[in-house]
Amino acid sequence: MASIRKMPNGRWQAQFRPVPGGKQITKTTRRKIDAQKWLDEQTAALTTGQFVDPKAGRVTFAEYFGQWSARQVWVPGTERAMRLAASSVTFGDVPLSRLLRSHVEQWVKHMETELRGYGREKGLAPGTIRTRFNNVRAVLRAAVRDRVIPADPSEGVRLPRARKGSSLNLPTSEEVRKVLDCSEEHFRVFIALCAFAGLRLGEAAALQAGDIDLEARILRVTRQVQRANGKQVEIRAPKYGSERTVYLADVLVEMLRDYLEKHRPGENRDRWLFEGEQGLPPHQNTVGYWWRKARTAASCESIRLHDLRHFYASGLIAAGCDVVTVQRALGHSSATITLNTYAHLWPSAADRTRSAASGLIGDVLGKLPSASEDGEDDDPPAAQLVPA
Incomplete structure (x- = not known):
């Protein structure tokens, strides 16, 4: 059931119950049109199965991670990695309903420029940042599935890019x-x-x-x-x-x-x-x-x-x-x-093309002797190159 009523102070209050007999959810606005718009949005979300109780998002990221992680079946290595990532965020005390993409971007920037350790003068390596980001993103996606927040605020966040092979140290x-x-x-x-x-x-x-x-x-x-x-x-x-x-x-x-x-x-x-x-x-x-x-x-x-x-x-x-x-x-x-x-490390298309072309040349022309193999100078005078 949904309705809008005018309050004694002149403001408008929209109200509805997501579940019959459940708790009523309200929102107060200055204009009736704004109250109606909000009510239409909530009704549409309820109809399409996308409804999220606004009060559910009051839980902070740190609080939700504590509740969610307690239900997970992890091996010790995964648990350590998840807790390390969750404890590194700069928005642990932010309610999930107020968590913005900018919060996540600020955290990524913090890891890239400010975190130091193990002899590093700069921040974490791009691969480490990506791993921590993916672990934290798993928490945010779980919050979406639990209907705590309507969308994942980490969606579309850009991460530092690693150069190809830059983290690979190949011994000789x-x-x-x-x-x-x-x-x-x-x-x-x-x-x-x-x-x-x-x-x-x-x-x-x-x-x-x-x-x-x-x-x-x-x-x-x-x-x-x-x-x-x-x-x-x-x-x-x-x-x-x-x-x-x-x-x-x-x-x-x-x-x-x-x-x-x-x-x-x-x-x-x-x-x-x-x-x-x-x-x-x-x-x-x-x-x-x-x-x-x-x-x-x-x-x-x-x-x-x-x-x-x-x-x-x-x-x-x-x-x-x-x-x-x-x-x-x-x-x-x-x-x-x-x-x-x-x-x-695999040969590229250019490498394979050159190799194939070399094979064709070898099959057609064979190994041509160089001028030095014939006893001639490598760079003969120009007169010798002109036919008589």
Whole structure:
């Protein structure tokens, strides 16, 4: 039921009940035409299923996130990332009904120019900003679905753009060789698994002897190590879509065979390939210490352990592997992730055109001897080029 009435002070009050027997919603205006317009808008929204109770949006972003996050089923890594993103916003105390696109834009600008840390002189990297923005946007979209707000205020917000390949640090073959040579023997195979099988740190740390089939020359990724409280480690399933079978090169198979015989002998298939404290896999901090020690000895301070995974991917691409092959080898959940990270490493249309044209020239003309191969000068006098 909807109606408009004139109040004793001369103002006009529109009122209606969204649900029969429910709470009445009112709005007071100076002009009757404005009251009628508001009432028509609310009635139309109710008819089309787009109605949002104006009072529902009084909850602040921080309050809504607390209520919404308590209902979510997240793995610990996702929960940490969501809480980090939600706590970084500059509009946590703003009621959702008053949250504007400008609030979100101001937050993005704040991340780009003001946040510093880990040795950064400027703000967060574009990729980090995008990740936090997407996590916060998930909260706002949930608020839309819950009919707390009518629309997502983050829609259309522009984010800083990263240059292609700017975040990709590709070690050279010589650098990888130096790090391998300078690493301690027990850690050399760990490095090789990252560089020649594309394993993430947590995946390599969580390997068991039974995950490796030396005869079939394969390795199965079925778990990962994640940081827990303090020095504890947590074993759980890999990232979504990262369970995979990795096909091992013959040299890596022999490295693994020698390593198992010397450092991890036994028949128990559940024994950890690499061991940390209390018989558990090594903590990420422990692996980080081993890695920093190796790269310092090799004078390769700029290389991160994760860069060895990029090194592996670049090798597959250089060998002519297609997107799906690289995606499966790396354990990406979709080919889009692979392309977003490594698209610039694949030959472009221009590269393929030049290569095809070179092949045609070779087929038609063969290898033409140069003037120097005939015993002539590279730049003969002009008189020699003119027929007699």
